[in-house]
Each structure stands twice: as structure tokens, then as C-alpha cells.
Amino acid sequence: MRFLTYLLLLTISISYAQEEEAIQSIFFDFDKFDIREDQQKIFKSFIATIDTSKVESVQIFGYCDDRGKDAYNYDLSTKRATTVKDSLNKYGVKNKVIISIEGKGRILIDEDLESNVPAARSKNRRVDVLINFKPLLKEKRTTPExxxxxxxxxxxxxxxxxxxxxxxxxxxxxxxxxxxxxxxxxxxxxxxxxxxxxxxxxxxxxxxxxxxxxxxxxxxxxxxxxxxxxxxxxxxxxxxxxxxxxxxxxxxxxxxxxxxxxxxxxxxxxxxxx
Missing domain, CATH: 3.30.1330.60 (OmpA-like domain)
Structure with missing residues (x-):
């Protein structure tokens, strides 16, 4: 649990090092789509640091681990994404800026290459929230970098x-x-x-x-x-x-x-x- 908390806090710090977007992951228990209390607190803290007036769009992607059938996992990942959308609404993010809510289904892993399979599966039971902020006006770049x-x-x-x-x-x-x-x-x-x-x-x-x-x-x-x-x-x-x-x-x-x-x-x- 301490590792997941550290991972989420690290994600927040990485996200705010950039001005154009913020990325946050919410992790779920096996076969569940309700947000755990500890994840809800971290998510609420994340949203509290966002200036919602500057949000241009929000995308929500749900995932599952590699167990179970595809159809079931697509349904579960969609439910997880929808649950997170409802939480965003609760915290003041309007539906009009949420441009996509998508369940991606399961994320496959190679058990022979993973040193800690349970940890990898736990990481894949998540929803990623991607917040894009309104861009500052600047001259369009033409030279590759x-x-x-x-x-x-x-x-x-x-x-x-x-x-x-x-x-x-x-x-x-x-x-x-x-x-x-x-x-x-x-x-x-x-x-x-x-x-x-x-x-x-x-x-x-x-x-x-x-x-x-x-x-x-x-x-x-x-x-x-x-x-x-x-x-x-x-x-x-x-x-x-x-x-x-x-x-x-x-x-x-x-x-x-x-x-x-x-x-x-x-x-x-x-x-x-x-």
C-alpha cells in the first residue's frame, strides 16, 4: 500500500512539472469498480490542485489485469472508467469537458518476464485520467525538435x-x-x-x-x-x-x-x- 501511495504522489509531481497536461492513475481491487477510500482521498487531493476553469478536456481510460474473458474485462474496465467520471463530476469537473470515457479491457503480461506478477497485475487494475489544459497562445513551430x-x-x-x-x-x-x-x-x-x-x-x-x-x-x-x-x-x-x-x-x-x-x-x- 505504501508503494502505491508513493507511486501516485510521484505521478502528481511528474504531472505538474508540465504546464499542458496532468495525468493521474486510480487503482482498484481485483474484480471491483468502486474506488477504495484511500484512492478516493488521493484522487480528491489531486483534483483540488487543478484549476478547473483552465481545463480544456478530460479523457478517462479504464483497464483490467490479464485474468478473465475479454468481454467481461471490457465491461469491468468501462465500469471503472464510469465510476471515476462520476467522481470527477462530484469534485466539480463538468461533463462538457469530459470528451471520452473508454474501457480498454485487460493488459496482458508475460509472466516469464515479470519479477513480481501480483504487483504487475495490481498496477494494471486502474483508470488513467488525462487532463488537458487550455493552451497558451504561441507561434506555431515549424522546425522539428x-x-x-x-x-x-x-x-x-x-x-x-x-x-x-x-x-x-x-x-x-x-x-x-x-x-x-x-x-x-x-x-x-x-x-x-x-x-x-x-x-x-x-x-x-x-x-x-x-x-x-x-x-x-x-x-x-x-x-x-x-x-x-x-x-x-x-x-x-x-x-x-x-x-x-x-x-x-x-x-x-x-x-x-x-x-x-x-x-x-x-x-x-x-x-x-x-
Whole structure:
């Protein structure tokens, strides 16, 4: 319980470091859609810090763990999202700014790759609330830029360098810390459904004549492709539509010129903004 409380408070601090949006997760007990008292208190405190007059839109996404049938989980996740919507109304958020309430169903996990399966399932029994604030007037940007986290006002050509999604040498396996970072990316991709992207994989430390590296898991020279594919598949497991993404490997052709471990990376390049 202390861990979940810390996680929620950390989410709040991360959210308010940004001016354009706030993200909050509410966690549920197994097979329940009513909000526990401790979660209700944390959620109420979160809403109390929001200036509702500056809210442009709110999106609510409900999730379940990987147990049970799809139809049941979609229904349960929708009920969880609806319960959170009712709480938002209670705390003064008007229905007119709530633009979507969606149950996403279950989030799959690979039990062989999770060190703590019960904790992973507990984390997936949640609702994400994404609050978008009215934008400040500013000149529209035309030159692509590089970020380390997906933002709202991206343009085609922007590059999101996932500097916390790094791989071990010769490996395309996602680490636990990488998955946590990709969970944040997935939340933002749900928030911005108009964005399409290319997942680009990279490697380091291969000879100039060998653009690609060997993946120790497959023994084939396809490491950068497999790294991109691992991120692509993980985002799909977090209910990001596969049609919004493609993936490619670029070997060692795009080094950052910094520490070698930073080249064992994946980047997201914005290919379309509708």
C-alpha cells in the first residue's frame, strides 16, 4: 500500500512539472469498480490542485489485469472508467469537458518476464485520467525538435529519444525500468490519438563495415530491428493501435556521439499528425 501511495504522489509531481497536461492513475481491487477510500482521498487531493476553469478536456481510460474473458474485462474496465467520471463530476469537473470515457479491457503480461506478477497485475487494475489544459497562445513551430518524452504539440519530424529505454549489450530484451518508461509513453499515445510514429532501433560499438549487430537471443544480425520491434510490441500490449506505428532498425548509422550505452536505444519519430 505504501508503494502505491508513493507511486501516485510521484505521478502528481511528474504531472505538474508540465504546464499542458496532468495525468493521474486510480487503482482498484481485483474484480471491483468502486474506488477504495484511500484512492478516493488521493484522487480528491489531486483534483483540488487543478484549476478547473483552465481545463480544456478530460479523457478517462479504464483497464483490467490479464485474468478473465475479454468481454467481461471490457465491461469491468468501462465500469471503472464510469465510476471515476462520476467522481470527477462530484469534485466539480463538468461533463462538457469530459470528451471520452473508454474501457480498454485487460493488459496482458508475460509472466516469464515479470519479477513480481501480483504487483504487475495490481498496477494494471486502474483508470488513467488525462487532463488537458487550455493552451497558451504561441507561434506555431515549424522546425522539428528532439525530446525525451512525448508532448502534445509535436510536428512531423520530431524525435523522442527514449533515454531511459536502454538495452544491455547484444540484447533486445526490455528491462523493468524501460517498461515503466514505455507505460508513460503509452498513456500519452492514448491521449493523442492523432499522432503516428516510427519506432527506430539503434546499436553501438560495431565495426564500421558492420552496420548491424548480432542479437544474442537469435544469433542473427538483426539487433536494432529487434529492439524497435520489442518497443513496438510492448506498446501494442498497452493497447496502442498497431496501425499508428511502424518499426525499423538503423544499426550503428545514427550514433549520438556520447556514451556508448546511449546508442543502445530506441527513438520515436513522428511521421504524421492529423
Amino acid at each position: 528532439n525530446y525525451t518524452m512525448l508532448k502534445k504539440d509535436v510536428i512531423v519530424g520530431d524525435v523522442i529519444t527514449l533515454d531511459k529505454v536502454l538495452f544491455d549489450r547484444g540484447s533486445s530484451k526490455l528491462t523493468t525500468s524501460a517498461k515503466k518508461e514505455l507505460d508513460k509513453i503509452a498513456i500519452r499515445l492514448h491521449r493523442y490519438p492523432n499522432i503516428e510514429l516510427e519506432v527506430q532501433g539503434h546499436v553501438c560499438c560495431t565495426p564500421e563495415f558492420q552496420k548491424e549487430a548480432v542479437d544474442i537471443a537469435t544469433k542473427k544480425r538483426e539487433l536494432s530491428v529487434n529492439r524497435a520491434k520489442a518497443v513496438y510490441k510492448y506498446l501494442i500490449s498497452r493497447r496502442v493501435n498497431a496501425k499508428r506505428m511502424i518499426y525499423n532498425g538503423y544499426g550503428n548509422t545514427r550514433p549520438l556521439g556520447k556514451a556508448s550505452e546511449l546508442d543502445r536505444r530506441v527513438e520515436l519519430v513522428i511521421t504524421k499528425v492529423e
